[in-house]
Amino acid sequence: MTITAEVTKRIQQLRKQLNTYSHQYYVLDEPSVPDVEYDRLYRELEAIEGEYPESISADSPTQKVGAPPLASFSQVTHERPMLSLDNAMNENELIDFERKVKDRLKGNLDRAAVLEYACEPKLDGLAVSILYEGGQLVQAATRGDGSTGENITLNVRTINNVPLSLRGTDFPQRLEVRGEIYIPKAGFEKLNQDARENEGKVFANPRNAAAGSLRQLDSRITAKRPLEFCAYSIGVVSENFVLPNKHEEILQRLKYWGLKINSDMAVVQGIQSCVEYFAEMGRKRDGLDYDIDGIVFKINDLDIQEQLGFVARAPRWAIAAKFPAQEEMTLLEGVDFQVGRTGALTPVARLKPVHVAGVMVSNATLHNMDEIARLGVKIGDTVIIRRAGDVIPQVVSVVLDRRPEGVSSLADIVMPTHCPVCDSHVEKIAGEAVARCSGGLFCGAQRKEAIKHFSSRKALDVDGLGDKLVEQLVDANLITSFDDLFHLNLDDVASLDRMAKKSAQNLLDSLEAAKTTTLGRFLYSLGIREVGVTTAQNLADYFGFLERIQQADEATLLAVPDVGGIVAKHILSFFGEEHNQIIIEQLQKVGVNWLESEPVSAAENAALPLAGKVYVITGTLNEMGRDDAKHHLQALGGKVTGSVSAKTDCLVAGEKAGSKLTKAQGLNIDILDEAGFIQLLRDCGVQGV
Numbered sequence: 041m042t043i044t045a046e047v048t049k050r051i052q053q054l055r056k057q058l059n060t061y062s063h064q065y066y067v068l069d070e071p072s073v074p075d076v077e078y079d080r081l082y083r084e085l086e087a088i089e090g091e092y093p094e095s096i097s098a099d100s101p102t103q104k105v106g107a108p109p110l111a112s113f114s115q116v117t118h119e120r121p122m123l124s125l126d127n128a129m130n131e132n133e134l135i136d137f138e139r140k141v142k143d144r145l146k147g148n149l150d151r152a153a154v155l156e157y158a159c160e161p162k163l164d165g166l167a168v169s170i171l172y173e174g175g176q177l178v179q180a181a182t183r184g185d186g187s188t189g190e191n192i193t194l195n196v197r198t199i200n201n202v203p204l205s206l207r208g209t210d211f212p213q214r215l216e217v218r219g220e221i222y223i224p225k226a227g228f229e230k231l232n233q234d235a236r237e238n239e240g241k242v243f244a245n246p247r248n249a250a251a252g253s254l255r256q257l258d259s260r261i262t263a264k265r266p267l268e269f270c271a272y273s274i275g276v277v278s279e280n281f282v283l284p285n286k287h288e289e290i291l292q293r294l295k296y297w298g299l300k301i302n303s304d305m306a307v308v309q310g311i312q313s314c315v316e317y318f319a320e321m322g323r324k325r326d327g328l329d330y331d332i333d334g335i336v337f338k339i340n341d342l343d344i345q346e347q348l349g350f351v352a353r354a355p356r357w358a359i360a361a362k363f364p365a366q367e368e369m370t371l372l373e374g375v376d377f378q379v380g381r382t383g384a385l386t387p388v389a390r391l392k393p394v395h396v397a398g399v400m401v402s403n404a405t406l407h408n409m410d411e412i413a414r415l416g417v418k419i420g421d422t423v424i425i426r427r428a429g430d431v432i433p434q435v436v437s438v439v440l441d442r443r444p445e446g447v448s449s450l451a452d453i454v455m456p457t458h459c460p461v462c463d464s465h466v467e468k469i470a471g472e473a474v475a476r477c478s479g480g481l482f483c484g485a486q487r488k489e490a491i492k493h494f495s496s497r498k499a500l501d502v503d504g505l506g507d508k509l510v511e512q513l514v515d516a517n518l519i520t521s522f523d524d525l526f527h528l529n530l531d532d533v534a535s536l537d538r539m540a541k542k543s544a545q546n547l548l549d550s551l552e553a554a555k556t557t558t559l560g561r562f563l564y565s566l567g568i569r570e571v572g573v574t575t576a577q578n579l580a581d582y583f584g585f586l587e588r589i590q591q592a593d594e595a596t597l598l599a600v601p602d603v604g605g606i607v608a609k610h611i612l613s614f615f616g617e618e619h620n621q622i623i624i625e626q627l628q629k630v631g632v633n634w635l636e637s638e639p640v641s642a643a644e645n646a647a648l649p650l651a652g653k654v655y656v657i658t659g660t661l662n663e664m665g666r667d668d669a670k671h672h673l674q675a676l677g678g679k680v681t682g683s684v685s686a687k688t689d690c691l692v693a694g695e696k697a698g699s700k701l702t703k704a705q706g707l708n709i710d711i712l713d714e715a716g717f718i719q720l721l722r723d724c725g726v727q728g729v
């Protein structure tokens with residue numbers, strides 16, 4: 041077929057665009073488009089070149105690996121080239137791969153013979169080569185353009201799981217280990233969180249974070265990054281050294297010499313088993329603690345590998361099957377502000393719907409206004425969306441070269457001055473990244489969440505009032521404030537979806553029962569910002585009376601254990617709001633009650649039978665709940681903590697106690713079973729247990 045001017049032009053466009061993207065990705069560690077976009081263009085070029093083979097030139101992106109090394113690093117020439125991998129985008133392409141392999145092996149392989157594959161999760165980081173001489177790490181390099189890479193020896197030496205010397209003595213004099221350097225998911229989240237708080241560099245994804253962390257001129261920076269190495273092949277090996285002739289067995293040797301290999305890898309027979317392995321890992325993908333973008337299938341037999349050989353940029357004996365991409369690009373059509381339980385306003389991107397990692401995404405979080413400023417995003421921009429695992433989709437960057445002409449025509453994203461739900465003022469406290477609606481319990485958006493919190497187990501503990509039911513009650517306008525809960529009538533409740541007379545009566549009964557509570561629970565139920573269960577209990581213990589808390593000034597509040605400046609401010613501003621005071625009065629009026637008493641002084645506390653003793657409760661107690669057990673111990677002067685340590689005096693271990701029990705046994709700590717515990721309470725004079 042003769043090539044038309046139009047096709048030639050498209051080829052040139054694609055090559056130019058792909059080269060620009062490669063430079064941004066490999067050299068600058070700052071891609072401007074998601075991988076899927078790069079892959080789409082790459083495949084388009086590949087298809088055209090397939091149709092017009094005479095158009096292929098050695099410098100086409102389809103013939104090259106990566107990009108040349110950065111001049112700021114010294115260079116390393118790879119004795120054996122480091123290649124890329126061909127991709128399979130779906131099951132058919134995977135099956136096609138085996139068919140081509142078998143065709144090539146014709147004559148040398150019985151057509152019916154089953155091929156054996158090593159299946160390896162495809163870690164999403166960057167390829168490196170690490171050279172050992174006499175068992176000592178002497179050099180490490182990036183892949184670069186496949187023949188020349190960057191010398192990153194000092195940086196690789198800082199990675200904890202890369203051995204500086206090999207284990208044992210039976211290793212070859214020269215051994216080049218190849219593998220991936222990557223950042224596990226948790227390390228990535230933490231790295232970006234720190235960067236956001238300290239105005240550092242925020243990375244778009246774990247692969248960029250790994251590349252950016254590794255290719256640092258100052259290895260002290262690399263040392264601070266949570267990088268890991270995982271080996272998946274070898275390069276040069278001393279001549280005459282005999283290695284197994286199965287790929288997987290070589291990896292086992294590497295493991296024996298002290299290198300990490302992937303524990304999720306498998307050896308299977310035939311391509312159909314590869315398809316199954318792929319599906320299984322696809323299901324496990326979200327639960328792994330490292331990111332993978334696919335599975336690499338390699339012919340396990342090295343003799344067959346050798347027969348198959350290589351093409352310009354990839355071996356013929358391996359294929360990377362890709363999972364649905366976790367990043368896509370789409371249009372930002374607008375921004376909504378969502379109001380949470382505490383009134384926090386979160387900007388949410390409204391997107392032109394797009395498939396990301398197998399799910400249609402039309403909303404993504406923008407975190408807060410600082411993040412919007414950092415991204416420099418405007419309405420009408422094309423943005424990159426990342427959806428990894430069960431984390432909410434995020435906007436990770438703006439694709440600047442897709443910005444329509446005349447940026448000034450794009451609208452800035454601005455924080456509304458009034459709450460989109462209740463129209464109260466939006467306020468931003470200095471030092472906090474978020475802005476909040478000041479409507480408190482009056483705000484419809486905060487109401488559902490406030491009531492869910494109010495009736496939750498550690499608050500008023502209204503049995504049978506689950507989240508769904510709260511939403512139904514609010515939506516049906518049956519409750520607008522907390523005290524309305526206690527005015528509900530049987531017919532109204534029974535008329536709700538999936539409710540009957542009996543379940544409605546049960547709810548009214550549990551509401552009645554919940555009215556009798558403790559001061560600690562009541563304080564917690566109000567949902568004062570930063571006042572959790574422990575702080576609420578500390579306030580109750582310290583003051584004894586609600587009125588004293590309502591009237592306390594900042595200095596007095598600061599004397600309470602666990603209460604710092606910010607918590608004190610939140611308490612003051614909560615009780616400073618008149619409508620909050622009204623709600624408390626209304627609740628008391630409908631009969632919500634608790635016992636108030638003078639707080640126990642330190643001297644009295646010291647006289648209690650269990651004063652100064654530290655307890656931990658674990659396992660299932662059959663006679664009483666763990667909360668009751670805790671209250672008994674506290675009433676007797678004991679302290680109850682969550683984890684076993686050398687400071688623990690005694691572990692109360694109910695049925696099915698697990699790791700805490702083992703730990704306590706290891707530390708020689710006293711252990712009481714439920715019967716022993718109840719005896720202790722009786723010995724201390726507790727009645728009725």
Ligand SMILES: NC(=O)c1ccc[n+]([C@@H]2O[C@H](COP(=O)([O-])OP(=O)(O)OC[C@H]3O[C@@H](n4cnc5c(N)ncnc54)[C@H](O)[C@@H]3O)[C@@H](O)[C@H]2O)c1
Binds near residue numbers: 105164
């Ligand atoms: N967004 C962009 O602008 C942009 C630009 C260029 C390239 N890219 C992306 O980079 C990819 C192509 O890059 P590539 O050539 O580095 O290759 P690749 O990621 O498709 O496959 C080869 C690489 O896989 C890695 N790998 C992970 N586990 C492995 C294992 N068990 N065995 C062997 N290798 C393993 C190695 O690093 C190896 O070099 C494409 O996905 C492309 O989208 C994106």
Ligand SMILES: [Zn+2]
Binds near residue numbers: 461
């Ligand atoms: Zn509001």
